[in-house]
Amino acid sequence: METVDDKKSDASAPEEESKSARIIKKILIISVSLLLLFLILSYLVPNYDFFWIVAGRLESYNIEDNTITLKNGAKIIFHNDSYGDLTKIYYENQQHEFKACLIGSKENGNYYVEKIEIPKIFSQGFSSVTAEPCTKEAIISLHSHPYKSCFLSLHDVNGYKFVKDVNKDAIIGTMCESDRFNFYGHEE
Numbered sequence: 001m002e003t004v005d006d007k008k009s010d011a012s013a014p015e016e017e018s019k020s021a022r023i024i025k026k027i028l029i030i031s032v033s034l035l036l037l038f039l040i041l042s043y044l045v046p047n048y049d050f051f052w053i054v055a056g057r058l059e060s061y062n063i064e065d066n067t068i069t070l071k072n073g074a075k076i077i078f079h080n081d082s083y084g085d086l087t088k089i090y091y092e093n094q095q096h097e098f099k100a101c102l103i104g105s106k107e108n109g110n111y112y113v114e115k116i117e118i119p120k121i122f123s124q125g126f127s128s129v130t131a132e133p134c135t136k137e138a139i140i141s142l143h144s145h146p147y148k149s150c151f152l153s154l155h156d157v158n159g160y161k162f163v164k165d166v167n168k169d170a171i172i173g174t175m176c177e178s179d180r181f182n183f184y185g186h187e188e
């Protein structure tokens with residue numbers, strides 16, 4: 001008897017049920033689509049979530065007359081044609097990333113680069129480089145990025161504390177074009 005009653009009540013409201021089922025289906029389809037879209041985007045854009053966090057905060061900088069002026073007004077000044085040396089290294093390492101230690105000091109809030117040193121490099125790939133840390137004489141721990149990829153990765157930003165431990169004034173830099181850079185740590 002019970003089963004018959006159930007069937008009766010089920011049959012009494014088929015319209016309503018299919019309507020709410022349609023709504024649920026729609027919500028499910030939208031949620032799944034959004035999830036898929038998010039997965040595709042995070043696959044296509046490395047560090048997609050972090051991208052948005054730093055997007056507003058970090059911009060890339062052009063170099064003019066051996067000088068980079070940062071957003072906070074601080075300058076990075078290359079002496080002794082050290083920028084020329086860096087450019088040469090940049091062009092010699094187009095097929096993979098490289099790391100360079102920019103030797104110099106911070107004075108009156110500005111960064112002075114006197115020379116470039118290449119640390120011992122363990123491995124280099126198109127979008128990665130593993131090398132020895134820079135010494136305390138380095139004011140900027142720099143590595144290159146694939147062309148026009150100026151944003152620092154989460155891994156890069158995490159590396160800042162190690163750089164700072166070696167030299168409290170040191171910052172991290174990336175070189176994403178022969179005359180374009182990005183930095184992290186100068187505003188800390």
Ligand SMILES: [Zn+2]
Pocket residue numbers: 143144145152153156174
């Ligand atoms: Zn990087």
